[in-house]
Amino acid sequence: MLILTCPCCGVTAEETELHPGGEAHLERIGPGGSDAAFEAYLFARRNPRGVHFERWRHAHGCGKWFLAARDTATLQVFGTYSAQTPHPPAQIVAAIRRARPDWQPHWTQAE
Amino acid sequence: MADALATITRRDGFGMVTIRADLDRSGDAIAEAAGLAIPGVTRITSDGSRSLGWMSPDELLLILPAAETGAAIAALTGALTGEHALVVDVSDARAVFDLTGPHAGDVIAKLSPADLDALPADGLRRSRAAQTAAAFWRIEGGFRLIGFRSTAQYLDLILRNAALPGSQLAPR
Amino acid sequence: MTHTPSFRLARGGRLIDRARQIPFRFDGRHLRGLQGDTLASALLANGQMMMGRSFKYHRPRGPLASGAEEPNALFGLGQGGRFEPNQRATTTALLSGMVMQSQNCWPSLDADIGAVNGWLSPMFPAGFYYKTFIHPRAFWKHLFEPVIRHSAGLGRAPSDPDPDRYEQAYAHTETVVVGGGIAGLTAAREAARAGGRVLVLEQGPVWGGRTPVDHRDGQARIEALLADLGARPNVTLRRNCMATGLYDHGYLLAREALADHDPDQGIPRQRLWRIRARQVVTATGALERPLSFAMNDVPGVMLASAVRDFILDYGVAPGRRLVVVTNNDDAYRTALIAQEAGLEVAAIIDARPRAGGDLAQAARAANIPVLTGTGIARVRGGRHVEGVIHCDQSGEGRPTGAIDCDVVAMSGGWSPVVHLYSHCGGKLIWDEAEAMFRPDPARPPLGADGQGNVTATGAANGDLRCAGDLERAEDATMPVWCMPQNAPYKLRSKMWLDFQNDVKVSDVQLAAREGYASVEHTKRYTTLGMATDQGKLSNINGLAVLSEALSQPIPQTGTTTFRPPYTPLTLATIAADARGDAFQPLRRTPIHDWHARNGAAWEPVGQWRRPYSYPRAGEDRHAAVNREILAVRKGVGTLDASTLGKIVVRGPDAGRFLDMLYTNMMSTLPVGKCRYGLMCSENGFLMDDGVVARLTEDSWLCHTTTGGAERIHGHMEDWLQCEWWDWQVYTANLTEQYAQIAVAGPKARALLERLPGSIDLSQQALPFMQWAEGEVAGIPARIYRISFSGELSYEIAVPAGRGLDLWERLHEAGHDMGITPYGTEAMHVMRAEKGFIMIGDETDGTIIPQDLGLGWAISKKKADYIGKRAQSRSFMTDRARWQLVGLESLDGRVIPDGAYAVDAGSNANGQRKMQGRVTSSYHSPTLDRPIAMALVRHGPERMGQVLDFPLPSGEVMQGRICDPVFYDREGGRLNG
Numbered sequence A: 001m002l003i004l005t006c007p008c009c010g011v012t013a014e015e016t017e018l019h020p021g022g023e024a025h026l027e028r029i030g031p032g033g034s035d036a037a038f039e040a041y042l043f044a045r046r047n048p049r050g051v052h053f054e055r056w057r058h059a060h061g062c063g064k065w066f067l068a069a070r071d072t073a074t075l076q077v078f079g080t081y082s083a084q085t086p087h088p089p090a091q092i093v094a095a096i097r098r099a100r101p102d103w104q105p106h107w108t109q110a111e
Numbered sequence B: 001m002a003d004a005l006a007t008i009t010r011r012d013g014f015g016m017v018t019i020r021a022d023l024d025r026s027g028d029a030i031a032e033a034a035g036l037a038i039p040g041v042t043r044i045t046s047d048g049s050r051s052l053g054w055m056s057p058d059e060l061l062l063i064l065p066a067a068e069t070g071a072a073i074a075a076l077t078g079a080l081t082g083e084h085a086l087v088v089d090v091s092d093a094r095a096v097f098d099l100t101g102p103h104a105g106d107v108i109a110k111l112s113p114a115d116l117d118a119l120p121a122d123g124l125r126r127s128r129a130a131q132t133a134a135a136f137w138r139i140e141g142g143f144r145l146i147g148f149r150s151t152a153q154y155l156d157l158i159l160r161n162a163a164l165p166g167s168q169l170a171p172r
Numbered sequence C: 001m002t003h004t005p006s007f008r009l010a011r012g013g014r015l016i017d018r019a020r021q022i023p024f025r026f027d028g029r030h031l032r033g034l035q036g037d038t039l040a041s042a043l044l045a046n047g048q049m050m051m052g053r054s055f056k057y058h059r060p061r062g063p064l065a066s067g068a069e070e071p072n073a074l075f076g077l078g079q080g081g082r083f084e085p086n087q088r089a090t091t092t093a094l095l096s097g098m099v100m101q102s103q104n105c106w107p108s109l110d111a112d113i114g115a116v117n118g119w120l121s122p123m124f125p126a127g128f129y130y131k132t133f134i135h136p137r138a139f140w141k142h143l144f145e146p147v148i149r150h151s152a153g154l155g156r157a158p159s160d161p162d163p164d165r166y167e168q169a170y171a172h173t174e175t176v177v178v179g180g181g182i183a184g185l186t187a188a189r190e191a192a193r194a195g196g197r198v199l200v201l202e203q204g205p206v207w208g209g210r211t212p213v214d215h216r217d218g219q220a221r222i223e224a225l226l227a228d229l230g231a232r233p234n235v236t237l238r239r240n241c242m243a244t245g246l247y248d249h250g251y252l253l254a255r256e257a258l259a260d261h262d263p264d265q266g267i268p269r270q271r272l273w274r275i276r277a278r279q280v281v282t283a284t285g286a287l288e289r290p291l292s293f294a295m296n297d298v299p300g301v302m303l304a305s306a307v308r309d310f311i312l313d314y315g316v317a318p319g320r321r322l323v324v325v326t327n328n329d330d331a332y333r334t335a336l337i338a339q340e341a342g343l344e345v346a347a348i349i350d351a352r353p354r355a356g357g358d359l360a361q362a363a364r365a366a367n368i369p370v371l372t373g374t375g376i377a378r379v380r381g382g383r384h385v386e387g388v389i390h391c392d393q394s395g396e397g398r399p400t401g402a403i404d405c406d407v408v409a410m411s412g413g414w415s416p417v418v419h420l421y422s423h424c425g426g427k428l429i430w431d432e433a434e435a436m437f438r439p440d441p442a443r444p445p446l447g448a449d450g451q452g453n454v455t456a457t458g459a460a461n462g463d464l465r466c467a468g469d470l471e472r473a474e475d476a477t478m479p480v481w482c483m484p485q486n487a488p489y490k491l492r493s494k495m496w497l498d499f500q501n502d503v504k505v506s507d508v509q510l511a512a513r514e515g516y517a518s519v520e521h522t523k524r525y526t527t528l529g530m531a532t533d534q535g536k537l538s539n540i541n542g543l544a545v546l547s548e549a550l551s552q553p554i555p556q557t558g559t560t561t562f563r564p565p566y567t568p569l570t571l572a573t574i575a576a577d578a579r580g581d582a583f584q585p586l587r588r589t590p591i592h593d594w595h596a597r598n599g600a601a602w603e604p605v606g607q608w609r610r611p612y613s614y615p616r617a618g619e620d621r622h623a624a625v626n627r628e629i630l631a632v633r634k635g636v637g638t639l640d641a642s643t644l645g646k647i648v649v650r651g652p653d654a655g656r657f658l659d660m661l662y663t664n665m666m667s668t669l670p671v672g673k674c675r676y677g678l679m680c681s682e683n684g685f686l687m688d689d690g691v692v693a694r695l696t697e698d699s700w701l702c703h704t705t706t707g708g709a710e711r712i713h714g715h716m717e718d719w720l721q722c723e724w725w726d727w728q729v730y731t732a733n734l735t736e737q738y739a740q741i742a743v744a745g746p747k748a749r750a751l752l753e754r755l756p757g758s759i760d761l762s763q764q765a766l767p768f769m770q771w772a773e774g775e776v777a778g779i780p781a782r783i784y785r786i787s788f789s790g791e792l793s794y795e796i797a798v799p800a801g802r803g804l805d806l807w808e809r810l811h812e813a814g815h816d817m818g819i820t821p822y823g824t825e826a827m828h829v830m831r832a833e834k835g836f837i838m839i840g841d842e843t844d845g846t847i848i849p850q851d852l853g854l855g856w857a858i859s860k861k862k863a864d865y866i867g868k869r870a871q872s873r874s875f876m877t878d879r880a881r882w883q884l885v886g887l888e889s890l891d892g893r894v895i896p897d898g899a900y901a902v903d904a905g906s907n908a909n910g911q912r913k914m915q916g917r918v919t920s921s922y923h924s925p926t927l928d929r930p931i932a933m934a935l936v937r938h939g940p941e942r943m944g945q946v947l948d949f950p951l952p953s954g955e956v957m958q959g960r961i962c963d964p965v966f967y968d969r970e971g972g973r974l975n976g
Helices: A035-043 A090-099 B023-034 B066-079 B104-111 B149-162 C039-045 C113-119 C128-132 C137-151 C182-193 C218-230 C304-314 C331-340 C358-365 C419-423 C505-513 C519-526 C539-550 C571-575 C592-597 C621-634 C654-661 C709-722 C748-754 C800-813 C824-833
Strands: A003-005 A012-014 A019-023 A051-057 A065-071 A077-082 B007-011 B014-020 B044-046 B051-056 B059-065 B086-089 B094-100 B124-129 B132-139 B142-148 C017-026 C029-035 C074-077 C084-088 C098-102 C166-178 C198-201 C235-238 C241-247 C251-257 C270-282 C286-288 C301-303 C321-326 C344-350 C370-372 C374-380 C387-392 C399-404 C407-411 C414-416 C428-431 C436-439 C454-456 C496-498 C601-605 C608-613 C637-640 C645-650 C674-680 C686-696 C699-704 C730-733 C738-744 C771-776 C779-784 C793-799 C882-889 C900-906 C912-924 C929-937 C946-950 C956-962
Touching (some): A019 C709, A065 A090, A065 C709, A077 A090, B007 B149, B014 B066, B014 B094, B014 C730, B023 B059, B023 B066, B051 B132, B059 B066, B086 C645, B094 B149, B104 B142, B104 B149, B124 B149, B132 B149, B142 B149, C029 C039, C039 C304, C166 C251, C182 C198, C198 C241, C241 C419, C270 C571, C301 C304, C304 C321, C304 C331, C304 C407, C331 C344, C331 C358, C344 C358, C344 C374, C344 C387, C344 C399, C358 C370, C374 C399, C419 C454, C436 C454, C496 C539, C505 C519, C505 C539, C601 C824, C608 C621, C608 C824, C621 C637, C621 C824, C637 C824, C645 C686, C654 C699, C699 C709, C709 C730, C748 C793, C748 C800, C793 C800, C824 C929, C882 C912, C912 C946, C929 C956
Parallel strands (some): C017 C098, C198 C235, C270 C454, C321 C344, C321 C407, C344 C370
Antiparallel strands (some): A019 A051, A065 A077, B007 B094, B014 B059, B014 B086, B044 B051, B051 B059, B094 B142, B124 B132, B132 B142, C074 C084, C241 C251, C251 C270, C286 C414, C374 C387, C387 C399, C428 C436, C601 C608, C637 C738, C645 C699, C645 C730, C674 C686, C686 C699, C738 C793, C779 C793, C882 C956, C900 C912, C900 C946, C912 C929, C946 C956
């Protein structure tokens, strides 16, 4: 059973106090989107063995959503961070790199 | 018959007001209207009669004598005029219990996965009590625990069960 | 009657109190033990070596071990609701008046019918069930399965509810040390010096593990450590606490026995500890391995360590004349201790070519015959050891002599207890020298930070001598997996590897010959290490035999997966306090007690309890529903609607936010008005509905379905926090702040006007779909003119604490009008009469509003709302989607809810094609005929057509498609 530290209130909570929300950083496709893009948004999910970005809500706590970078195989948590960001922030990327030097981001970094 | 680990008392007579606002922008106005300092993250401030708890980065809970609720809501609403904020009466939505006695912490430890040793003297922990949402903080001689009104009987039952005489957690 | 049991030694027994005798009953016999005894030691003291029968062959069995690994001596303990099967005699403390029953035998332990399985054992090889009970297929259901089920299972389940209490508790610690032996206590001291919280768990009632038994100064060393630890405020020492499983991120489950088999204490029987530790130290010791020689399961053949434990711990002699058989030096301790206790040690049979260590020297000096290079060819005896026949270890079992004895102490070496280390991903390495797997420190279980969070210490780490006298030089252990080495089938088929599941050397070899190369497959095929063993005794011996049969090294074979729990946990312990009234939270409205007093029949709605109806004397639930409906249609009724979700949404962007959330336009709703709204998921499917009221220029109140409040509030916060985080919107879930009462019926206005109040309830002042605020009966209230029944209806929201007050005032005032409380079922029928949909009836997670004729509630003007894009997908716009219609039953009977309308032809699987299904179906008391709603392909275009609904009975009911609004199509009744 996982423990994660909520970045919004600093409380280290166990899984039963949290509510999982699936993959993070999905880009919403609205009415203008193509069928293919919408299908990918609705149904296609990464399922990596390794580094993964997830949504969690501190449901039995401050109620805020946050994001976690985690290894799905070792369950190592690289960090938790604000849900209000389109991509993992630099310090999370750096933490992942320290532990997984070969890991490559799957997004193109605008900043 | 040994004593229960803690005395469980259902408390009435509290007013409660949820305040949602940008605490950086509006903290001073809220503090003045509430009559209490803005608590730090996951803390609760108190003057003996009123308490102001940090619930979320943009949410506070004011707990006060029920009779003062209406005036407090008016004061807070006035103080936040022009700001994006929400001030609502939640007095009737809650059930309040006091857990007092030498082993009150044991009762919490049987119901919540929170680490009480990590709870500061002025800490407010939102967590769960068994299967329902609860928040608690330290009061004289024990803890005050709040949950939802609809689960009051469940809370009362699990608190009393956890306080069963002779069941303290210290090794025997 | 008192007598000194014949096998209790005159001296010794560090754990027993000779002054305190304990009476107990075993299979109906009245016996006595001593305070401090386990069930096993008490029975041995009474000369009762045979303690059970094996699972498959029903062979007589005695205790093999002295601890948690015991496979044979399992009893049914207690009576009635307190009966428990499979209680381990070696770890269960004897208490006064205990009643124990032997298992796996009928009619009795001594005369067991099932033992015929043993005579037939050549017919029950590995995989017997798989091979035998395949054909003919019909036999499985009617013959094989019932017979196997009757004889399967260890022990029997209790028949009554468990009357004891159980509880759970959380603990947080820097370090948890599992094991209270010398290694664990030493590690605890080290950890404690670092300053963090340290929790030490010992599975049994006494500290020290093997050290007090195996070391001259053991007891003193343990006491010194305990004194040190006891003086440290950051250390908690917990006995009788078995760590059963280690999980992710340092989460450890442990079971603390508080009042096992001792209900008179009035405290919880067991406590499940949920421990979260940053570091876990496993100091769980090692388990001695049996040796595989023919008839090694005859009662009286025991582990060498168990023999000396019974002597030193309990002052019990397992026999009078002992033979030790070993492949290592440690077993010599047993010989020396037994001799010192007054037993006759007939011989030490050592498989190794030579034995020259200090302990062997001491044995020789004590005139104990030592036979090296020797093994046991066969044990003599059936229900009890009578002697051994020995042979050359390197040969095929040709007898070299016979020795009479009544107990055989065997040692095949030791295996570290690696279970906890392995539960959560820690890897093992093969230690060639000691022929054992031990934790690989380079591949430990990982914590949240990616660093190893479990270390093993002491014997659990392979340091097998940590408990003993380090100053004594020992010779190396010699791996012995088969005794003698070249034993023929006749002997191998009597060598037990797994005593509990009756798996022998020959079974594993047969599995290998039949192609089972994987240790995991072999385990399932042979049942090796299943049930309570979980790799404790049988693991290494079994996989060594498999490796030899496959001609591969042991590390290549590997171990089976070690799974929690290490020892069984009862379901009651896992459930802890969550049983009976505390099974789950039951949510009550402020008016709950009134409903209960007035005879409500309850309907669970999520965790809420709502009145289904209020049956009167002589009335069943359904008669009550009909009466309630007619009362509302003709007079006035009240419904407790407090469970409806009530979420306030406020802010400069609240209107735009609600426009995204609902399919229709909420931003244009004027202050003071209400609008029915539909909420869809991003998949386009209808997920909730309810009336939205605009409270002020920048605030709205959203009603959700009962049970939807938390989910919809979470849904709102999800979108606000994770997608539109720059929008200025605050929400608050006020569901429990308000009691809400629907007052419905043509007399609703007249009733409310009888109560003093400040709100003008007239049609002009408060028309349909508007709200007003003020006082009702002196209570601050908000009244919504909304209707789910189709009648003139006011929903009144008041602070929850005043809800009961208002309800009672209404009933007082409406008494002469025949005011009637109505429940959820009356509400359901009335809404169906009106053709209103119900989330969960007409919707099932695959239904879009367009399917339900709710296109009017979908804004065409909005560029976007949640679900809009999905609703333009080709499948969603398919004209052949099933659409909502009404149904009239042709024969006047109610068509069953959920019945399917069949179509002509069959699908690819040969099933009848379907063209629709019933979503709601009731008898309408208002119309005095059945009504139903259904989803039907092209339904709205097929008015008047008749559909066939075959029922499971074979009967076919028919329904005619009609308009779903059965009552008051014009809606005139809404205005009273």
